[in-house]
Amino acid sequence: MAEIDRDILETQTGGDDALAREVLALFAGECHRLLPALTDPSLDAAGRADIAHTIRGAAAGLGALRVQHLAGEAEAGLRAGEVGAEAAVAALAGAMRAALAEIEA
Numbered sequence: 001m002a003e004i005d006r007d008i009l010e011t012q013t014g015g016d017d018a019l020a021r022e023v024l025a026l027f028a029g030e031c032h033r034l035l036p037a038l039t040d041p042s043l044d045a046a047g048r049a050d051i052a053h054t055i056r057g058a059a060a061g062l063g064a065l066r067v068q069h070l071a072g073e074a075e076a077g078l079r080a081g082e083v084g085a086e087a088a089v090a091a092l093a094g095a096m097r098a099a100l101a102e103i104e105a
Contacts, residue, residue: 002102003064003098004063004064004102004103005063005064005065007063008065009024009062012061012063023062024062026058027058027059027062027064028103030054030055030058031055031096031099034055035093035096038051038052038074038093039089041086045079045085046078048078048089049078049079052078052089053075055092055096056068059071059099066095066098066099067092067095067099070088070092070095071092073088073091074091074092077089
């Protein structure tokens with residue numbers, strides 16, 4: 001399964017391949033920057049929820065649908081203080097790594 005929906009990416013970038021590469025590079029940079037903080041259990045839940053929210057928005061803009069969905073779940077779980085929030089964060093981290101691998105391949 002592709003991590004990035006190329007049809008959404010093409011729509012968002014107007015079919016401009018250079019712009020699509022730039023958007024993907026920006027997303028990859030955000031993932032690299034935010035992943036360590038997202039997965040740091042010493043950070044407060046509200047801050048980590050804010051990070052998940054940021055990731056969700058970035059993923060929506062380029063068609064990283066699984067990342068977008070899991071970021072929403074992680075954000076909601078962290079904000080609600082749910083017991084399963086850490087599992088949601090772990091699933092999101094895995095999806096982000098898979099998206100990164102696809103982008104960087």
